[in-house]
Amino acid sequence: MPTNAKGLHRELWVGALFLTVVVLLIVFGWLMGAIGPLQSHSRFYILYNFAGGIEVGSPVRVAGVKVGKVSKIEFMPEVASQGDNPQERTSLKLTIDVSTKAVPSVRKDSRFYVNMAGIIGEKYIEISPGSSTAPILTHGETIRGVDPPRIDQLLSQGYGVFGRIMDFMDANEKTLTEFLQGMQELIADANTLLKGRERQKLLHLIDNLNSVTSDIHEFSVRMKNPETRRFYDQVFDLVDRAHSIDKPVIKQFLQEEGIRARIF
Amino acid sequence: MKFPKFQNRWRFRREETFNQMYLLGVQSVPIIVVSLGFVGLMMILELAFHMRLVLKHDALVPAFSAVLMVRELGPVITCLLLTSRIGAGIAAEIGSMKVTEQIDALKLLSIDPVDYLVIPRWLGSVFSACTLTVISIAVALWGGAFLATQKLGTSPGEYFNTVFFFVKFPDVLRCLIKAFVFGTLIPLIAAYHGFKCDLGSAAVGEAATQAVVRSSLAIIIADFLLTYLFYAV
Numbered sequence: 001m002p003t004n005a006k007g008l009h010r011e012l013w014v015g016a017l018f019l020t021v022v023v024l025l026i027v028f029g030w031l032m033g034a035i036g037p038l039q040s041h042s043r044f045y046i047l048y049n050f051a052g053g054i055e056v057g058s059p060v061r062v063a064g065v066k067v068g069k070v071s072k073i074e075f076m077p078e079v080a081s082q083g084d085n086p087q088e089r090t091s092l093k094l095t096i097d098v099s100t101k102a103v104p105s106v107r108k109d110s111r112f113y114v115n116m117a118g119i120i121g122e123k124y125i126e127i128s129p130g131s132s133t134a135p136i137l138t139h140g141e142t143i144r145g146v147d148p149p150r151i152d153q154l155l156s157q158g159y160g161v162f163g164r165i166m167d168f169m170d171a172n173e174k175t176l177t178e179f180l181q182g183m184q185e186l187i188a189d190a191n192t193l194l195k196g197r198e199r200q201k202l203l204h205l206i207d208n209l210n211s212v213t214s215d216i217h218e219f220s221v222r223m224k225n226p227e228t229r230r231f232y233d234q235v236f237d238l239v240d241r242a243h244s245i246d247k248p249v250i251k252q253f254l255q256e257e258g259i260r261a262r263i264f
Numbered sequence: 265m266k267f268p269k270f271q272n273r274w275r276f277r278r279e280e281t282f283n284q285m286y287l288l289g290v291q292s293v294p295i296i297v298v299s300l301g302f303v304g305l306m307m308i309l310e311l312a313f314h315m316r317l318v319l320k321h322d323a324l325v326p327a328f329s330a331v332l333m334v335r336e337l338g339p340v341i342t343c344l345l346l347t348s349r350i351g352a353g354i355a356a357e358i359g360s361m362k363v364t365e366q367i368d369a370l371k372l373l374s375i376d377p378v379d380y381l382v383i384p385r386w387l388g389s390v391f392s393a394c395t396l397t398v399i400s401i402a403v404a405l406w407g408g409a410f411l412a413t414q415k416l417g418t419s420p421g422e423y424f425n426t427v428f429f430f431v432k433f434p435d436v437l438r439c440l441i442k443a444f445v446f447g448t449l450i451p452l453i454a455a456y457h458g459f460k461c462d463l464g465s466a467a468v469g470e471a472a473t474q475a476v477v478r479s480s481l482a483i484i485i486a487d488f489l490l491t492y493l494f495y496a497v
Contacts (some may be wrong), residue, residue: 007279010286014391017290021395024402025436031424032433057432123427 032071033057041068041097044106045142046135052114052123052148058094059124061115067102070125071095090144096125107134112145267433277384278402284388288350291396296396297403299345303337304329304404308411322416323426329408330427334435335495340487343446347479350392351454354385355475358458359468367459377459385451393447394440401439445490446483453479454455 051073060068072095098106107130115126125145137143169176194202222228254260307329312322358381361367367377405427412418418426454475461471 007282010290011282013280013290014285017285017293017395017399018391019396024398028398028402028436031428032431032436033428059429171427 035255037053040100042103042139044092044096046112046145048092048145049090054123062102063129064107064129068098071097105129106137114148225246281387284384285391288388289392297399301403301407302398304407305411308408326423326426327430330431333404334431334439339397339439340396341441342400343483347450351450351475351479354454356472359461359471362461382455389451390447392468395445397443424471442490444452449482450479
C-alpha cells in the first residue's frame with residue numbers, strides 16, 4: 001500500500017489512465033464488431049462453390065443495411081447442398097452472424113449474393129429480403145448462396161472466343177480482304193456519286209418523289225371525304241350505264257338525229 | 265527448498281512501479297495527446313491532397329488515415345515521443361547514480377540494481393507505451409473525424425463507418441503488441457547506457473543521448489520486423 005497521500009494520488013491517476021484505456025479498447029472492439037456483449041445474433045451457414053473474395057470479418061447486409069459479419073470460412077468439399085438441388089456439392093461453407101433485429105427479413109427464399117462496394121471493391125454478403133409468405137430462416141440453418149460471376153473465367157472464355165475469331169480471320173484472310181476491298185470500292189463509288197454532278201439529279205429525284213407521295217397522300221385524304229365518295233359512286237354508275245350502250249345503238253341514234261360523225 | 269535469489273530478483277516493488285507508471289505514463293499524456301492530435305489532422309489533409317491528385321476522390325481518406333494510424337504511426341510516434349521523454353531520463357538517472365556510486369551502494373546492501381531500478385521502469389514503460397498508444401489512436405481518430413467533417417464534408421457517422429470497415433480489431437491487438445515491444449526496448453536500452461556510463465558529468469549526457477538515439481533506431485527497426493511478421497509473412 002502507498003505510504004503517503006502522494007503515492008495514493010499517483011496510484012489513482014495510474015488507475016484512471018488504465019480504466020480510460022480499457023474503456024477505449026471496449027469501444028474500439030464494439031465499433032469494429034469484435035465484441036458485442038449486448039447484441040444477440042442468429043447464426044446461418046451459406047454454401048458456395050466460389051466466394052469471390054469474401055474474408056472472415058466481411059460485412060453482411062440485409063437490403064443494404066449492415067447487420068452482421070462473416071465469422072468463419074471452411075473448406076468442405078463433401079458438403080451436400082441444402083438448396084433446390086440436393087445432389088449438388090459445394091466446396092465452401094461460410095458461417096455468418098446476423099443481428100436478430102434483421103432476422104425477420106431473412107426468409108427461406110432469400111438470396112445470398114456476394115457483392116462489391118466502394119471504389120476499391122470491398123466484398124460483402126448481401127441478403128435479399130425474401131417474400132412475406134416464406135417462413136423465416138431459423139438459427140443454424142444452412143442455405144445455398146448465389147455464386148458470384150467469375151471474372152477470371154469470363155476473361156478466359158473471352159480470350160478463347162477472341163482466339164477463334166483470329167483463327168477464322170487467318171483461315172479466310174484472302175476472302176475477307178476481297179470483301180473489304182469490294183466494300184471499300186462500293187463506298188468510294190457511292191461517295192463519288194453523292195458528291196459529284198449527279199448529286200443535283202438525285203436531290204431532284206428525291207424532291208419529285210417527295211412531291212408525288214405528297215400528292216398521293218392528299219388524293220387519298222380527299223377520297224376518304226363523303227362528298228368525294230358520293231361523286232365517285234355517281235361516276236361509277238355513269239360509266240356502268242355507258243358501258244351498256246354499244247356501237248350499233250350509238251350509230252342508230254346519230255343517224256336518227258342526222259349527225260355525221262366518225263367515232264369508231 | 266528455497267530460491268532466495270529468484271524471489272528477490274522478481275519481487276514486485278509496487279510503490280516504485282506505480283511511481284514509474286505515473287511519471288512515465290500519466291505525465292506523458294499531454295504531450296502525446298497534443299502531438300498525435302495534430303498528426304491525425306495532418307494525415308487527413310495530406311492524404312486528401314494525394315487522393316484527390318491521383319484518384320480524384322477523397323472518400324477513402326478516413327479509412328487510409330485510420331489504417332496507417334493504427335498499424336504504424338500510432339505505436340511508432342507515441343513510442344518515439346516516449347523515448348525522447350523518458351529514455352534520456354532513465355539513462356541520465358541511472359548514469360548519475362553510477363557516477364555517484366549509488367549503484368555500488370545498492371550492491372553493498374545486497375539489492376540487485378536491475379531488480380530495483382530496471383524492473384519498475386520496464387513495467388512503467390510498457391504500461392505507458394500501451395496505454396498512450398491507445399489514447400493516441402483515439403485522439404488521432406477524433407481529430408481526423410473533426411477535420412474530415414469540416415474540410416471534406418464527411419459526416420462523423422460516415423467517417424467512423426468507413427474507418428471501422430477497414431480497421432479490424434486484430435489490427436488494434438497487433439498495435440498493442442508493437443507498443444509492448446517498443447515499451448520494452450526503451451528502458452532496456454536506456455538502462456544499459458546508464459549502467460555502462462563512464463565517470464563524469466559529460467559521460468552522463470553522452471549516455472542520455474546514446475540512449476535516445478539507439479532506442480529510436482531500435483524502435484524503427486523493430487517496427488519493420490513486426491510489420492513484416494504481422495502483415496507480410
